[in-house]
Structures are given as C-alpha cells and as structure tokens.
Amino acid sequence: MRNLAYIVICICLLIGCKVRQTKENEKLIVCSTSITADCVRQVVGNRLTVKSLMGPGVDPHTYNPRPSDVVLLNDAKLVVYTGFHLEGKMAELFSRLSERKAVVSFQLDFPKDKVLYTDGTTPDPHVWFDTDSWVHSMNGVVDKLVDLYPDYELEFRENYYQFLLKVQKKTRELKLKLSEVPKERRVLITSHDAFHYFGRTFDIQVKALQGVSTSQEPGMRDVVDLVDFIVQNDVKAIFVENSVSPKALTSVLSSVERRGHHVRIGGTLFSDALGSKGSGADSYIGMLSHNVNSIKEGLK
Ligand SMILES: [Zn+2]
Known part of the structure; x- marks a missing residue:
C-alpha cells in the first residue's frame, strides 16, 4: 500500500510539474534501465545526453521511482523504457507521462511472434536476450529519435545499422x-x-x-x-x-x-x-x- 501511495504521489508530481525548457533538457533522453540506456547511447553517440533511472545491479521488477527520477522524467525530451511489464511499478508513470511528452518502448517494434509467455498470457519481459529481435525492436526507438532530431537522421540511422551488425556478429561468435x-x-x-x-x-x-x-x-x-x-x-x-x-x-x-x-x-x-x-x-x-x-x- 505504501508503494502504491508513493507512486500516486509521483504521478501527481509529474502532472503538476511544468517542463523546464532549457538547452540541456532539449537534449536529454531518460531511459528506464541500464540496458535500454546503453542501446540508445549506441545510436545517439555524443549528440545527446542519455541517463538511466536504474543504475547497475538494480532490479527493475520491484523498482520504486525516487523523487530525483520524477525531476529527470519531467525534464526529458524523450523517455525510453523496455515494456512487457518489466518496469512493474513504473508502468503507470510511463503511461501517464505519454499523455504529455514523447515516450517510446522497445515493446512497440518487438516482433510479436517472438514473444515468450510464462502462463499463456503473461509475456516474459527479458526480451533483450533474443538479440536479433531486440535490435530489430530498436527501430521504433530510432524512428522516435529521428522525429525529434531530424538533423541527425543520417547519423542515427548509420549508428543503429553499425550496432545491429555488431550485435549479430557477437551473437554468432557466442553461439x-x-x-x-x-x-x-x-x-x-x-x-x-x-x-x-x-x-x-x-x-x-x-x-x-x-x-x-x-x-x-x-x-x-x-x-x-x-x-x-x-x-x-x-x-x-x-x-x-x-x-x-x-x-x-x-x-x-x-x-x-x-x-x-x-x-x-x-x-x-x-x-x-x-x-x-x-x-x-x-x-x-x-x-x-x-x-x-x-x-x-x-x-x-
Ligand atoms: Zn527479471
């Protein structure tokens, strides 16, 4: 109950906050986990600032947003998360946030026929370990980045393509x-x-x-x-x-x-x-x- 109350407070704070349109915030991308943040960084290079709410070793299933997360989410130009209920307690926050700013998930373009289900209906959220489908699912994230930063379209798409090749090569080697x-x-x-x-x-x-x-x-x-x-x-x-x-x-x-x-x-x-x-x-x-x-x- 305490967790729920805390999340409600965060949502209220988010709704109440005004976006601070500073030069830095125009280039701020906030990702939920360290995995999503690294993949986004591979695409944007040094052009934008990518921050992750959850640091190394943090369990996303039980993660409760902190007040500093609310500030970051509020300031971000784009929010990126995994989806498939991985970020269990953050799902409501992301959904509310998407009503007033750019929010995108890796779930959006993850191939539907590649999703595994635990009991027939609940998707297994650990999708980044299907490396081919995961890099494919980055398409939706890259499109969103290009929408927001059209000047960097060629660069972002080329970076994405190079990353995709690297992941495919590494997967073959590790198999x-x-x-x-x-x-x-x-x-x-x-x-x-x-x-x-x-x-x-x-x-x-x-x-x-x-x-x-x-x-x-x-x-x-x-x-x-x-x-x-x-x-x-x-x-x-x-x-x-x-x-x-x-x-x-x-x-x-x-x-x-x-x-x-x-x-x-x-x-x-x-x-x-x-x-x-x-x-x-x-x-x-x-x-x-x-x-x-x-x-x-x-x-x-
Ligand atoms: Zn897990």
Missing part, C-alpha cells in the same frame, strides 16, 4: 562458443526466470528458482523441485545474478549438499541490469559476452 559445452551439460540454473530468451538464442536449457518477476519470494516447493532437478540431472554449477539476492540460491546449494551431491556457484550473471563501469559487463554487448563466458567456464 559457437557455447556450443562447445557438451549438450547434456548445457543446463543453466539461475535465481529468477530471466533466461528463457537467452536459452532459445544460445541453445541452452534453463531453469530457475523464482518466476519471471522477483516480486514474489520463492516457496518451499520451488526449492525442493530445483534441488530434485539438480540431483537427478547431475548439475555441476548454478549461477547467481547481479540484480537478485543470492540468499535463496544459497539455501538450494546447502540442500543439494545434504543430499550428498556437490554443486557450486558457477559465477555471477547479468540478467536485468548491466554491471558497473569497468566490470566488462557495462554495455549490452559486454553483458552478453560476460554471461556466455561465465556459463562456459562454470559448466566445464
């Missing part, structure tokens, strides 16, 4: 790398169910302790099921995530040990947020490389 892990060992176990698109792209079976959102704690049944799976399939390593507490996975680890099976933490993966500067996972492409390299190393 090949992961295919070197024997098929029976290619099982990825993580804290929350963020890797189904990743599994489809890189041909690896995925299983998680929690559902696609971290907003609900895993239950006893989830832990028992995962422990059974690890023991029965002789899984050697499980992986923690940068944006999710490793506590629940640690309890899986000790339950597996009690059953006389040894499993270790194979490494930290970046699922819903990039890593901090210098981590090697501080860009979209860097995050993909880091994840594939860690999985390959962990499952050796």
Whole structure:
C-alpha cells in the first residue's frame, strides 16, 4: 500500500510539474534501465545526453521511482523504457507521462511472434536476450529519435545499422562458443526466470528458482523441485545474478549438499541490469559476452 501511495504521489508530481525548457533538457533522453540506456547511447553517440533511472545491479521488477527520477522524467525530451511489464511499478508513470511528452518502448517494434509467455498470457519481459529481435525492436526507438532530431537522421540511422551488425556478429561468435559445452551439460540454473530468451538464442536449457518477476519470494516447493532437478540431472554449477539476492540460491546449494551431491556457484550473471563501469559487463554487448563466458567456464 505504501508503494502504491508513493507512486500516486509521483504521478501527481509529474502532472503538476511544468517542463523546464532549457538547452540541456532539449537534449536529454531518460531511459528506464541500464540496458535500454546503453542501446540508445549506441545510436545517439555524443549528440545527446542519455541517463538511466536504474543504475547497475538494480532490479527493475520491484523498482520504486525516487523523487530525483520524477525531476529527470519531467525534464526529458524523450523517455525510453523496455515494456512487457518489466518496469512493474513504473508502468503507470510511463503511461501517464505519454499523455504529455514523447515516450517510446522497445515493446512497440518487438516482433510479436517472438514473444515468450510464462502462463499463456503473461509475456516474459527479458526480451533483450533474443538479440536479433531486440535490435530489430530498436527501430521504433530510432524512428522516435529521428522525429525529434531530424538533423541527425543520417547519423542515427548509420549508428543503429553499425550496432545491429555488431550485435549479430557477437551473437554468432557466442553461439559457437557455447556450443562447445557438451549438450547434456548445457543446463543453466539461475535465481529468477530471466533466461528463457537467452536459452532459445544460445541453445541452452534453463531453469530457475523464482518466476519471471522477483516480486514474489520463492516457496518451499520451488526449492525442493530445483534441488530434485539438480540431483537427478547431475548439475555441476548454478549461477547467481547481479540484480537478485543470492540468499535463496544459497539455501538450494546447502540442500543439494545434504543430499550428498556437490554443486557450486558457477559465477555471477547479468540478467536485468548491466554491471558497473569497468566490470566488462557495462554495455549490452559486454553483458552478453560476460554471461556466455561465465556459463562456459562454470559448466566445464
Ligand atoms: Zn527479471
């Protein structure tokens, strides 16, 4: 209830605020997550200022907007977010904001036939791990940027094209790398169910302790099921995530040990947020490389 009240206050603040039309704000693009911000930066280069509401390691499913976010959103010329309910508590804010300023999501141009559903109706929001569809979905964002900044059209479209080629090349290279892990060992176990698109792209079976959102704690049944799976399939390593507490996975680890099976933490993966500067996972492409390299190393 407190969260809801807070969001209502944010919406009221947004509606009440007047856009400050300064020279800086004319060039300010505000993105929801570090992943969306990096992809937008690849398109706009140094022409515009791109800021992310959520920094490295921040969980978007449970994120509550801060007062400073309201100021940024209010000042932005364009707001960019993922969609598919990834930014659970921000969805209402973005929708209200779109009534009075430019707002665009990656969902807009994401190919509909590529969306995965968790229970037949709820879309899995971790769409950036379907790398081809993700770069395709940037079309809608690029069109919006070109609408707002027509002078940079050629430059933005060329940057986008170069980024698309880079992502496609990296995906091919990483697929090949992961295919070197024997098929029976290619099982990825993580804290929350963020890797189904990743599994489809890189041909690896995925299983998680929690559902696609971290907003609900895993239950006893989830832990028992995962422990059974690890023991029965002789899984050697499980992986923690940068944006999710490793506590629940640690309890899986000790339950597996009690059953006389040894499993270790194979490494930290970046699922819903990039890593901090210098981590090697501080860009979209860097995050993909880091994840594939860690999985390959962990499952050796
Ligand atoms: Zn997630």
